[in-house]
Amino acid sequence: MPVHRQTRPDAGATSLTWPSGGRHLWPSGGGSGAQAHARGHLVYAARGVLVLHTESGTSIVPANRVAWTPAGSTHRHRAHGETDMRIVFLSPSLARLLPGRPAVFRVSGLAREVLLALTGPRGGGHDEDGAGDGIDGDGGGAVPRYGRAARGRLLRVLVEELREADEQPLHLPHPRDDRLRAIERILTRTPDDTTTLAGLGRRVGAGARTLSRLLRDELGMTFYEWRTLVRVHHALVLLAEGHDATYTAHACGWANPSGFIAAFTDLVGTTPGRYRAGG
Numbered sequence: 001m002p003v004h005r006q007t008r009p010d011a012g013a014t015s016l017t018w019p020s021g022g023r024h025l026w027p028s029g030g031g032s033g034a035q036a037h038a039r040g041h042l043v044y045a046a047r048g049v050l051v052l053h054t055e056s057g058t059s060i061v062p063a064n065r066v067a068w069t070p071a072g073s074t075h076r077h078r079a080h081g082e083t084d085m086r087i088v089f090l091s092p093s094l095a096r097l098l099p100g101r102p103a104v105f106r107v108s109g110l111a112r113e114v115l116l117a118l119t120g121p122r123g124g125g126h127d128e129d130g131a132g133d134g135i136d137g138d139g140g141g142a143v144p145r146y147g148r149a150a151r152g153r154l155l156r157v158l159v160e161e162l163r164e165a166d167e168q169p170l171h172l173p174h175p176r177d178d179r180l181r182a183i184e185r186i187l188t189r190t191p192d193d194t195t196t197l198a199g200l201g202r203r204v205g206a207g208a209r210t211l212s213r214l215l216r217d218e219l220g221m222t223f224y225e226w227r228t229l230v231r232v233h234h235a236l237v238l239l240a241e242g243h244d245a246t247y248t249a250h251a252c253g254w255a256n257p258s259g260f261i262a263a264f265t266d267l268v269g270t271t272p273g274r275y276r277a278g279g
Contacts, residue, residue, distance in 0.1 A: 016120075020151070022087040023119050026079035028241060033076055040070045040095040041087055042158075044107065044115045048083025049240035051233075052076075054102045057173035060236045064269060065170055066107045066115065066162065068098050075102070081240035086119040094159050099167075106168045106269060111161040114154050118146070170236075170267065172229055175218050179204040179211065187227055191234040192253040197223040227253075232267045235260070236275075245272040 014025040021041075026048070043050060043061060050061040054075045061067045069075050071092075077085065090098070107115070146154065175181055182204040186193060198208040215223055231252040238248045249260035264272050 017087075020089050021119055024083075024085040024087075026077075026083040026085060028079060028081050028083070030083070031076060031078035034074055035076065036072055036074045037069075037089070038071055039089045039091070040068065040073075040098065041089045042115070042162075043067045043069065043077070044086045044088075044112070044119075046084040046086055046116060048079055048081040048085075049236050050083060050085055051078045051080065051237070052102070053078070056102055057171055058233070059102065059104045059171045060233050061104065061170070062236055062240075062268065062275065064107055065104050065168060066111065068103045068105065068162070070098075070100055070102065071095065073102060080237045081242070083240075086115055088115060088118050088155070088158070090155065090159070094155060097159050097163060102171070104168050104170050105162050105165040108161050108165060111158055111165070114158045114161070118151065118154055118158070168267075168269070170229075170233070172233055173219050175214070177214050177218060179206045180214055180218065183211070184230075187230045188234075191231045192251055194253055228263050229267065232264055235264060235272070236268070239272055239276050244276075248272065 016023045044066045045061050045063055052059040052067050054073055059067050183200050197211055201208050201211050235248045235252045246257050249257040254260035
């Protein structure tokens with residue numbers, strides 16, 4: 001797979017980059033084109049929500065998650081809500097300790113503080129007087145205030161925290177079967193659609209039993225789990241754009257907010273209200 005240089009962020013973004021990381025302040029709806037990097041990297045949203053698209057699926061990265069993208073993996077980002085995106089590149093020796101595929105982890109309090117320390121405070125800037133941190137032999141440009149040794153220690157702490165964290169089910173894998181892909185388009189475009197699997201099967205020319213088997217074989221989940229995950233992905237975007245829980249519940253197909261709150265809390269780890277408040 002070819003490795004391309006990072007594409008330039010769209011005109012609405014404010015960006016600061018250095019050899020070992022970076023920070024992009026995206027307006028809602030901003031994003032990057034398809035790109036890949038020679039080193040694996042972590043992405044964290046200190047504010048807002050990032051949607052990360054890779055060849056294997058789509059990941060939602062709210063403020064209590066961190067996304068890992070291995071070296072050479074083609075990906076693109078899109079921001080929902082005013083988003084403060086932090087990027088930390090890892091050396092090959094540290095990258096080997098993380099999965100060889102894109103993954104999303106719940107971010108602990110310690111990991112969050114390390115990510116912010118490596119990339120600057122939530123609302124602050126960087127010490128741009130350094131000559132480079134020397135990670136992987138590169139340097140120069142604007143860098144955070146830590147020297148090479150201190151940064152190396154922080155990176156090791158960060159990776160160990162992620163190794164101890166459970167992967168979180170905010171990664172939405174893309175099915176391979178054409179019939180499942182057709183259903184995926186329906187669910188994504190109209191998350192409030194309550195059609196049963198049998199009904200959707202009639203639209204795409206497959207029986208419910210066949211589709212259930214394909215979902216189990218390809219995605220490792222039931223139709224209910226898949227549709228719930230699609231809906232919660234959409235809910236995270238709507239909440240980031242300022243909609244309340246009641247509106248979001250109905251827009252995502254729940255008949256009442258209580259069912260939405262339960263499903264959202266189960267997947268995201270916090271209630272929609274606390275999530276909107278940044279808690």
